[in-house]
Amino acid sequence: QQQVKQSPQSLIVQKGGISIINCAYENTAFDYFPWYQQFPGKGPALLIAIRPDVSEKKEGRFTISFNKSAKQFSLHIMDSQPGDSATYFCAASMGTGRRALTFGSGTRLQVQP
Amino acid sequence: ETGVTQSPTHLIKTRGQQVTLRCSSQSGHNTVSWYQQALGQGPQFIFQYYREEENGRGNFPPRFSGLQFPNYSSELNVNALELDDSALYLCASSPQTSGNDEQFFGPGTRLTVL
Numbered sequence: 700q701q702q703v704k705q706s707p708q709s710l711i712v713q714k715g716g717i718s719i720i721n722c723a724y725e726n727t728a729f730d731y732f733p734w735y736q737q738f739p740g741k742g743p744a745l746l747i748a749i750r751p752d753v754s755e756k757k758e759g760r761f762t763i764s765f766n767k768s769a770k771q772f773s774l775h776i777m778d779s780q781p782g783d784s785a786t787y788f789c790a791a792s793m794g795t796g797r798r799a800l801t802f803g804s805g806t807r808l809q810v811q812p
Numbered sequence: 813e814t815g816v817t818q819s820p821t822h823l824i825k826t827r828g829q830q831v832t833l834r835c836s837s838q839s840g841h842n843t844v845s846w847y848q849q850a851l852g853q854g855p856q857f858i859f860q861y862y863r864e865e866e867n868g869r870g871n872f873p874p875r876f877s878g879l880q881f882p883n884y885s886s887e888l889n890v891n892a893l894e895l896d897d898s899a900l901y902l903c904a905s906s907p908q909t910s911g912n913d914e915q916f917f918g919p920g921t922r923l924t925v926l
Contacts, residue, residue, distance in 0.1 A: 788855070800855070802854030
């Protein structure tokens with residue numbers, strides 16, 4: 700019930716291309732869906748987050764698409780750059796107040812110059 | 813504004829030993845959460861502290877324990893270390909604003925158990 704499934708495990712994209720990472724969840728009580736970026740040897744950094752009352756959120760080159768009926772959400776990175784090469788994690792949380800994050804297994808993105 | 817800091821950066825321990833990891837939350841943040849990240853996996857929630865009280869716990873045994881201090885800094889203690897405890901331990905802090913779900917992570921402590 701708490702699981703968040705993430706795909707693909709790894710992704711190679713050419714510079715300037717679009718990177719797409721998908722996540723699916725089971726628990727309909729989840730109501731906050733962030734994406735984190737992690738570089739080797741560093742902690743995860745919050746990229747962008749969405750709540751289920753909207754279907755899309757865009758911040759710069761990063762867009763989250765959310766499909767509540769399918770219980771799926773995705774991260775799109777437009778105009779991918781070599782500096783975007785990192786591991787990306789989707790996550791979800793639920794409830795009121797301060798909440799625990801349930802993370803996906805991660806996607807290792809490599810953007811080739 | 814100082815971000816989340818953790819110490820030490822790296823630590824090597826022997827099976828059966830005890831370890832204490834430390835975290836200083838970001839200024840203005842009163843909630844601290846701890847996560848365990850095994851190699852190649854996503855972080856897993858250990859527990860959370862709010863106003864010096866445990867405010868939720870993941871699926872970790874009691875030998876994982878914690879503390880939060882009046883200045884909102886926190887410690888993670890692990891007793892009777894096992895080989896599988898080898899991981900990156902992450903601390904995340906959250907703002908005081910009610911309804912703000914953002915969690916900001918520190919760089920982590922890499923624990924190796926031999």
